[in-house]
Amino acid sequence: MQCMYQPDIEKMPRANMISLQNERLVKQVKHVWDNVRYYKDLMNEAGVTPDDIKSIEDLRKLPFLTKDNLRDAYPYGLLAVPVGDAVRIQSTSGTTGKRIVAFYTRQDIDIWDDCCARAIAAVGGTKNDVVQVAYGYGLFTGGFGAHQGAGLIGATVLPMSSGNTQRQIMLMRDLGATVLCCTPSYAAYLGEAIREAGIGPNELALRVGLFGAEPWTDGLRERLESSLGIDALDLFGIAEICGPGVAFECMAKHGMHVSEDHFAIEIVDPETGAPLSDGERGELVITTLAKEGMPLIRYRTRDLCSILPGPCPCGRTTRRISRLTGRTDDMIVVRGVNVFPTQIESVLAGIRGASPNYLIVVSRERSLDSLEVRIEITEELLADTVSSVERVANEISEKLKSVLNLSVRVRMVEPKEIPRFETGKARRVVDERGE
Ligand code: ZN
Numbered sequence: 313m314q315c316m317y318q319p320d321i322e323k324m325p326r327a328n329m330i331s332l333q334n335e336r337l338v339k340q341v342k343h344v345w346d347n348v349r350y351y352k353d354l355m356n357e358a359g360v361t362p363d364d365i366k367s368i369e370d371l372r373k374l375p376f377l378t379k380d381n382l383r384d385a386y387p388y389g390l391l392a393v394p395v396g397d398a399v400r401i402q403s404t405s406g407t408t409g410k411r412i413v414a415f416y417t418r419q420d421i422d423i424w425d426d427c428c429a430r431a432i433a434a435v436g437g438t439k440n441d442v443v444q445v446a447y448g449y450g451l452f453t454g455g456f457g458a459h460q461g462a463g464l465i466g467a468t469v470l471p472m473s474s475g476n477t478q479r480q481i482m483l484m485r486d487l488g489a490t491v492l493c494c495t496p497s498y499a500a501y502l503g504e505a506i507r508e509a510g511i512g513p514n515e516l517a518l519r520v521g522l523f524g525a526e527p528w529t530d531g532l533r534e535r536l537e538s539s540l541g542i543d544a545l546d547l548f549g550i551a552e553i554c555g556p557g558v559a560f561e562c563m564a565k566h567g568m569h570v571s572e573d574h575f576a577i578e579i580v581d582p583e584t585g586a587p588l589s590d591g592e593r594g595e596l597v598i599t600t601l602a603k604e605g606m607p608l609i610r611y612r613t614r615d616l617c618s619i620l621p622g623p624c625p626c627g628r629t630t631r632r633i634s635r636l637t638g639r640t641d642d643m644i645v646v647r648g649v650n651v652f653p654t655q656i657e658s659v660l661a662g663i664r665g666a667s668p669n670y671l672i673v674v675s676r677e678r679s680l681d682s683l684e685v686r687i688e689i690t691e692e693l694l695a696d697t698v699s700s701v702e703r704v705a706n707e708i709s710e711k712l713k714s715v716l717n718l719s720v721r722v723r724m725v726e727p728k729e730i731p732r733f734e735t736g737k738a739r740r741v742v743d744e745r746g747e
Pocket residue numbers: 562563564569624625626627628
C-alpha cells in the first residue's frame with residue numbers, strides 16, 4: 313500500500329512539476345539578488361543577473377555555493393529576510409571549525425513539516441502510529457523534523473531525543489511505539505541492547521524505521537530489519553537547507569524521492585563541477601526553490617549519490633536519488649586509493665559471523681600508509697573455536713582486498729571494544745597519519 317501526504321504534488325505530471333520549478337527558481341533567484349549582498353556579489357563575479365534565469369535549464373549559469381561560503385557569511389551574511397521574520401535557527405552538527413547556521417521563517421518551517429510528513433506517510437504512517445523520535449533535538453535538525461512531520465499527520469509523538477537507551481527501550485515497549493526515527497548507527501545499537509535485554513522483536517509493536525543523517529548500506533538495512541523486526545527506510549536531509557525530508561524512501565526501497573517542488577537537484581563531478589548524467593555517481597547539488605529565510609542556490613552538499621533513472625512503482629513522479637555512498641569529507645585516501653566507510657560496511661554485511669561494529673584506522677609506517685579494520689567478534693563466533701575467528705578474519709581480509717584493491721589488516725576485537733554512539737553520528741574512521 314502506498315500512502316501519500318500530498319498526492320497532488322507527489323504524483324504531479326512531470327511537465328507540471330518542471331513548470332512549477334521554473335516559476336519558483338525565477339522568483340528564488342530574484343529574492344536573493346534583491347536581499348542578499350553576498351549572493352549579488354557572487355552572481356556579479358560570475359557575470360549573471362536574474363534576467364538570465366528563465367527556467368530550471370538556466371541553473372547551470374549560476375555560481376556554486378560551498379560550505380566555505382556559508383562559513384564565510386556566518387552568521388547573518390546569507391539571511392534574506394529581516395532577522396525578526398526568522399522564527400528558528402538550526403545548525404550543522406559539524407565538530408570542527410566555524411558552525412554553519414540556517415534561518416527559517418514561519419513558511420520555511422511549514423514547508424519542512426510538509427516534507428517530513430510526506431516521508432512518514434510514505435512508510436504507511438498515520439494518526440494511529442506512535443512515533444518514537446530518537447534523533448537529537450536541538451540545533452541538529454533530526455529531532456525537530458521528525459517530530460513536526462509526525463505531528464502533522466496526527467501521529468502520537470514520543471519525543472525521546474537521543475541517548476538514554478534503557479529508557480528508550482522501556483518506553484518503546486510499554487507505549488507500543490510503531491515507528492522509530494533515529495540514525496542507522498543508533499538503530500543498530502538499540503537492536504543490540506534490545507536483544508541483550510532479552511526482548512524479542514515480537515514483544516515490540518515496532519513496524520518501521522526512518523533512518524538518516526549518515527550514509528548507510530543495504531547490508532545494514534537487512535540487519536536492522538531482522539534485529540528490530542521492521543522495514544528500515546532511508547531518509548535524507550541537510551541542516552543547511554532543511555533537516556530530514558529533502559528526500560525519502562518509499563516502501564519500494566529503491567532510492568529516495570526528492571521533494572522537487574521545493575528542491576532542484578543536480579549531480580556534478582566533485583573535482584570539476586561538471587554536470588553528470590542520470591545514473592552517474594557524483595556530488596549532490598541542491599537549489600532551494602521556495603525558501604524565504606536562507607535560500608541556497610546550487611549548494612554543494614559534498615554528499616555522493618546518483619539520480620536513479622526511470623519511474624518508481626509507488627506512483628510518485630518525483631525523481632529519486634540513490635542511497636548516499638559517502639561524503640566527499642568521509643573519503644580517505646590510502647596509498648592513492650579512495651576508500652569510503654560504506655564500502656567496508658557492505659563487505660562486512662555480506663559475511664556470516666562479522667559484526668556490524670567496526671572501526672577504520674589509518675596510520676603511516678615508514679612513510680607507507682596502512683589500513684586496519686577492527687571488527688568485533690560476535691557472541692556466536694566467540695562461542696565457536698579460535699580457528700573460526702581466524703577463518704572469518706581471513707574471509708573479510710580477502711573480500712576487502714578485492715573490493716578496495718588494497719591490502720587491509722583485519723583485527724578481530726572483543727565484543728563491545730568499539731565505541732558506540734548513543735548520540736549524534738557514528739565516527740568510523742581514525743586517521744593517525746597526522747598530515
Ligand atoms: Zn517510490
